[in-house]
Amino acid sequence: MNPTLLIVDDDEEIRTQMKWGLAQDYEIVQAFDRNSAIEKFRVHKPLVVLLDLGLPPHPNTPEEGLAALRELLEIDPKTKVVIASGQGERENTLQAVGSGAYDFLTKPVDMDELLLLLKRCFHVAQLEREFFEMKRQYNDDTFEGMLxxxxxxxxxxxxxxxxxxxxxxxxxxxxxxxxxxxxxxxxxxxxxxxxxxxxxxxxxxxxxxxxxxxxxxxxxGSFTGAHAQxxxxxxxxxxxxxxxxxxxxxxxxxxxxxxxxxxxxxxxxxxxxxxxxxxxxxxxxxxxxxxxxxxxxxxxxxxxxxxxxxxxxxxPLRDREGDIELIANALLQRFAKENNKPGLSLGSKTATAMIRHNWPGNVRELQNRLRRAVIMSEGKTISPDDMELSLASQAHVGKSLKEAREDLERQMVLDALRKHSNKITSAATELGISRPNFYELMKKLGINR
Ligand SMILES: Nc1ncnc2c1ncn2[C@@H]1O[C@H](COP(=O)(O)OP(=O)(O)OP(=O)(O)O)[C@@H](O)[C@H]1O
Ligand SMILES: [Mg+2]
The missing domain is CATH 3.40.50.300 (P-loop containing nucleotide triphosphate hydrolases)
Incomplete structure (x- = not known):
């Protein structure tokens, strides 16, 4: 779907002409005065607005346009507003840019120039949005430094x-x-x-x-060695x-x-x-x-x-699903930087080995193993060996044969599901069993997709 562009101009001819030139690349929404502009803006949430300053009821002064600009930015400060102004309106245009407009064009508008400018506006707006989204997610991941x-x-x-x-x-x-x-x-x-x-x-x-x-x-003097209060x-x-x-x-x-x-x-x-x-x-x-x-x-x-x-x-760390990888990746960034080894990442087998490990020393243990791994690693990825984690689990010690067998089955089923993004047929093929048998196994082990 094309991105939405709001065009605000009281001149219907200009709007129609622009729509004709832009409709191929953008979803065009039109408004003819301040109120309709704000209304359309709220409904369609465009990233970019093309705004004429001379709007009714005062088409010959910039005040309505400037007021619309302020209101739009108040609703969403990230909006990119491009001013389309008549010749000899340089001062008004500068005032608009001073009030937060992103860029301007002079009428009559050159279509090629407009297309180029809009492309740039949407690109920047999109990047900004992604950045804020990432920042928001990052903040949700940490709580006073706790991940x-x-x-x-x-x-x-x-x-x-x-x-x-x-x-x-x-x-x-x-x-x-x-x-x-x-x-x-x-x-x-x-x-x-x-x-x-x-x-x-x-x-x-x-x-x-x-x-x-x-x-x-x-x-x-309260006891030997208490020389001062x-x-x-x-x-x-x-x-x-x-x-x-x-x-x-x-x-x-x-x-x-x-x-x-x-x-x-x-x-x-x-x-x-x-x-x-x-x-x-x-x-x-x-x-x-x-x-x-x-x-x-x-x-x-x-x-x-x-x-x-x-x-x-x-x-315990082992009970925090998903956090082991999250914390490991965050710590890896830090240790890699400290040790001047940029671009290090966790190998895919390492993630599996980490999930299987019991983590008796919890986050501190994860920290210690990673710190060591970063120093020891020779390639671009951290292997289970670098972290001194074994892929085979030691978890069977002290268990009955039945329990140990079920543990192993559970591990293999979960690994296969993960590897094949929860696609049962592929996971079953990987383990060399039929689909119905795979379902039965999942049921027995209490595994949900
Ligand atoms: N959720 C988390 N996210 C990131 N780092 C963490 C998290 N929890 C603990 N850490 C780090 O792990 C290490 C151990 O944490 P902390 O000293 O708070 O644990 P503790 O329970 O007091 O441990 P101990 O029982 O050994 O005293 C610290 O370096 C801390 O920064
Ligand atoms: Mg402590």
């Missing part, structure tokens, strides 16, 4: 959006490398506290004896967000003090007597099983319920 379009990760983004507007403590659960710290930063970034500090403390990396003073600070992480997070990473490793007596801070909003430095009021939002994370900790008495229940007013789970 993912899969349902489970989008649900996490939704949770983050919701909790960001409140000050309630949040507990982020998830296996190692799933993005817990990134999620905590996203909560901070999206909150009204974003201009204030985000202070992270890894509770498992600090020796027990020092953790309390790290968190709460200390007064001078020091503010703790909690105070440093004033106005902002305190991120307690690996909260499962906090010893019981520090849990009690943190609980008091959560309940009352006050802290006491080690060796100090003053109660200091601190306004900091607490976000905690762990990959430990806190329920088990509570059952065994290493994690206080009251502390848990204070912390986990809101709780959400970062899903």
């Amino acid at each position: 993912g379009t899969s349902k489970p990760i989008q649900a996490v983004f939704d949770s983050i959006r919701k909790v960001a507007t409140s000050d309630a403590p949040v507990m982020i659960l998830g296996d190692s490398g799933t993005g817990k710290e990134m999620a905590a930063r996203a909560i901070h970034q999206r909150s009204a506290r974003s201009a204030q500090p985000f202070v992270a403390i890894n509770c498992s990396a600090i020796p027990e004896a020092l953790l309390e003073s790290e968190l709460f600070g200390h007064e001078k 020091k503010k703790g992480k909690i105070e440093q997070a004033t106005g902002g967000t305190l991120f307690l990473d690996e909260i499962g490793d906090v010893p019981l007596q520090v849990q009690v003090k943190l609980l008091r801070f959560l309940q009352e909003g006050y802290i006491e430095r080690v060796g100090g007597n003053d109660m200091i009021q601190v306004n900091a939002r607490v976000v905690a994370a762990t990959n430990a099983d806190l329920k088990k900790g509570m059952a065994e008495g290493t994690f206080r229940e009251d502390f848990f319920y204070r912390l986990a007013v809101v709780e959400f789970n970062l899903p």
Whole structure:
């Protein structure tokens, strides 16, 4: 279908002449004054408008044309408006260009010139549209730097959006490398506290004896080595967000003090007597099983319920359909650039190997394998070997023969479907079985097209 062009001119003869010259390349829509122009514009959404400035009821002044120009651009600023003006209207034309018109022509219009100009306008308009579409998609893929379009990760983004507007403590659960710290930063970034500090403390990396003073600070001389007064992480997070990473490793007596801070909003430095009021939002994370900790008495229940007013789970990478490739491609761009190896891409077998891999270390593991692969790769594509991924799955260990057989069948059916864009006949041929048998197999394995 030809692209749509709106021609606005009060002179019917001119419109007819133009239509005659342009109808072969464009879908022509006509208007004779400002109101009809806007109406037609809204209905037909043309990328390009050819506009005469002298429109009724003031055909001898440019005001109606200029007003139409402004209105059109207000409806869609990307519209390319070309002004067709009479001789001696140079000043008006310049004014129109100053107001956002894309280009101009002088009447009487030379058809060849007009055709060339229109071609260029449509080309630019089309490119712009594609660019905005890409940008929109890109923005939808990332959330505060977190990539993912899969349902489970989008649900996490939704949770983050919701909790960001409140000050309630949040507990982020998830296996190692799933993005817990990134999620905590996203909560901070999206909150009204974003201009204030985000202070992270890894509770498992600090020796027990020092953790309390790290968190709460200390007064001078409160213990050997406390040469000066020091503010703790909690105070440093004033106005902002305190991120307690690996909260499962906090010893019981520090849990009690943190609980008091959560309940009352006050802290006491080690060796100090003053109660200091601190306004900091607490976000905690762990990959430990806190329920088990509570059952065994290493994690206080009251502390848990204070912390986990809101709780959400970062899903394992293997459960985020489509995200592995998305994240891998984004990281590949970055690492290729860092290592001066432009033009690297993932080989087709690599995508399959990645989907089959179990990713116990989640996004961090993907990052590490890719970083290494980019350094090791010799060609233009990253092979499964470069990533130290095997195409054969190790997943059968510990399974019954029946389970292992079904796993393999499922893999082969899915691979064949993917390879043949879900065409059953071709997929069945590839596996050397009949169409009905292929359907039966899909049914048995619970595979939908
Ligand atoms: N959705 C994602 N998109 C892009 N990068 C991600 C995503 N999730 C995590 N990452 C990256 O993966 C790495 C691990 O993320 P992060 O440190 O937030 O995970 P974690 O759950 O805190 O891990 P750990 O349990 O090891 O502390 C980081 O480098 C982070 O930038
Ligand atoms: Mg972490």
